Amino acid sequence: YSRYIARWCARRGLTPNQVTTASLLTALIAAGSAATGTRGGYIAAGLLLLFSFVLDCTDGQLARYSLQYSTMGAWLDATFDRAKEYAYYAGLALGAARGGDDVWALALGAMVLQACRHVIDFSxxxxxxDAVANSSPTAALSDRLDSVGWTVWLRRMIVLPIGERWAMIAVLTAVTTPRTVFYALLIGCAFAACYTTAGRLLxxxxxxxxxxxxxxxxxxxxxxxxxIAQFVSVVGPRLGGSWSAPATALLAGVLMIASALSQPFGSWHTILAAVVYAMxxxxxxxxxxxxxLDWLVPPAFxxxxxxxxxxxxxxxxxxxxxxxxxxxxxxxxxxHYDTVYRIRGGTGAPPQWLVRTIGGHEGRTLVVAVLAAVFTRHAAFTVALTAVAVxxxxxxxxxxxxxxxxxxAPAVHDEGETA
Structure with a gap:
């Protein structure tokens, strides 16, 4: 129905940026409705989330219909989708907490999984x-499957792109509980991640x-x-030896996560693991x-x-x-999303001073490990994490x-989530 709304908006002189902003506000109201923790709030949240997606489709159609394109519109369209979805996760977690169910770990897990899926796509x-053509047998098989109509739609749905994902979230919010919503998200997105990653590996x-x-x-x-990583990257080759980039990155990530899981909270061994991870x-x-397989390096980090x-x-x-x-x-x-959209526009990553200021992935990981050791089982750990986040x-x-x-700034529109 979004094309009809686009025409309605065009006749009334509304701009694509106004519709994009309306989509964001609608999603934030949906998150607020979910945060009430009531069945009526959940039903309203599901309906509002669906309407937010309709508006999200409308802004691009309105831009094409009225020939209104802008850099600001490109940036808003590219970033608001992520903000809307993750704000909704937070709203669900707040609503569950009102009912006595703590699902913040599931909400954060769902966001982590979705963000990692995106970086796999981007990477x-x-x-x-710059590839002229993909000559792999896997690509040839994909082309043959595309010639069969029903497989195209099935493969598009398997990866749970934003439309199907938001529809699932909206319906489950209205008829079930936040915990069920997050379980479905984690299972569905994990399966989609395995499917897409396996195909890309092949x-x-x-x-x-x-x-x-x-x-x-x-x-x-x-x-x-x-x-830290930049210093090691300069010194490392002088030490000789040869190593696989994806294998090294995956080993570093596994060691870091394993240490966080296996060591007591606040253990100084976790700090040592963070130092090894940085190296x-x-x-x-x-x-x-x-x-x-070097495209696996950013997702591993x-x-x-x-x-x-x-x-x-x-x-x-x-x-x-x-x-x-x-x-x-x-x-x-x-x-990280901002970095992607800058690269897509051909302007390169954010300036080095920004990356150095916020520490890079290895610096932030080390800081969190140190905070856990310094503020072991103390409310100050929450304050410290909040301060770093702000x-x-x-x-x-x-x-x-x-x-x-x-x-x-480049005019870059979000290309969506592809299989």
């Missing part, structure tokens, strides 16, 4: 940005094309390496990321950082730690807004 697409292993310098640079920028992450990016914050907050037994961790991951994820959000948002309203 794989950037690694193959494509990468069977295609013959070489990665270009541009692709390697984009992957390095997506890695979001801070001062290994620097080694992973010490050479140009031109390997067949995202999973390590986000999951470490989730695990430490969940194990802290401190009231408010998980909501604070949700805020921190939201701020960092915004920075600081990161302020620095990132101010620089992002300055860039996207400047004359040099």
């Amino acid at each position: 794989f697409n950037e690694a193959n940005h 494509r990468s292993l069977t295609r013959k094309a070489e990665r270009t310098d541009r692709a390697a640079r984009a992957l390095a920028e997506l890695a979001d390496s801070g001062p 290994l992450s620097g080694m992973a990016v010490s050479r140009p990321l031109k390997g067949a 995202r999973a390590a950082e986000y999951c470490t914050v989730l695990v430490l907050a969940a194990r802290s037994d401190v009231q408010g730690a998980l909501p604070a961790a949700f805020g921190l991951v939201s701020a960092v994820a915004y920075h 600081a990161v959000a302020l620095v990132v948002l101010v620089e992002s807004i300055r860039f996207w309203v400047s004359s040099g």
Whole structure:
């Protein structure tokens, strides 16, 4: 129905940016309705979330219908979808808490999983940005499946893109509980992630094309390496030896998450694991990321950082730690999404001073591990996490807004979630 609404808006002189903003406000009201924790609130939240998605479809159609395109509109459209969905997760968690059910860990887990899915999409697409054609047998099989109509729709639905995902969330919110919504999200998105990642692994292993310098640079920028990793990346090659970038990144992430899970909360061993993680992450990016599977490096770093914050907050037994961790991951994820949209526009990653200021992925992971050790089982851990979240959000948002309203900002629209 969005095309009819687009015509209605055009006749009344509404702009695409106004419709985009209306979509955001509608989603925020939906999150507020879910936060009431009542059945009526959940039903209203589901209906409002669906209407927000209709408006989200309307703004692009209105822009094409009225020939109104702008850099600001591109930025708003690209970032608001993430803000709407993650704000809704927070609303569901608040509503559940009102009913005595603490689902903040599930809400943060759903956000982490969705953000990691997105970075896999972005990283794989950037690694193959300059490919003339995909000559792998997997791509040929995909082309043959596309010739059969019903398989196209099935494969589109399996990956739970934003439309199908929001429809599922809306319906389940109205008729079930927030815990059920998050279980469905985690199971559905995990299956979708396994399906898409497996296909991309097969494509990468069977295609013959070489990665270009541009692709390697984009992957390095997506890695979001801070001062520690950058220093190790310079010193590492001088020490000799050869290592696989994706294997090193995955090993670093597994060691970090395993330490956060296995060691007592606040253990200094977790800090040591964070230092090792920083060293290994620097080694992973010490050479140009031109390997067949090097696109796995940024997702490995995202999973390590986000999951470490989730695990430490969940194990802290401190009231408010998980909501604070949700805020921190939201701020960092915004920075990572902002990096992607800048790269897509051809302007490159955010300035190095910004990456150094917020520490890079390895620096932030180390800071959270230190905070857990210093404020063991103390309410100050929540305050510290909140302070870090606010600081990161302020620095990132101010620089992002300055860039996207400047004359040099690219006109980049969100390409959506592809299979």
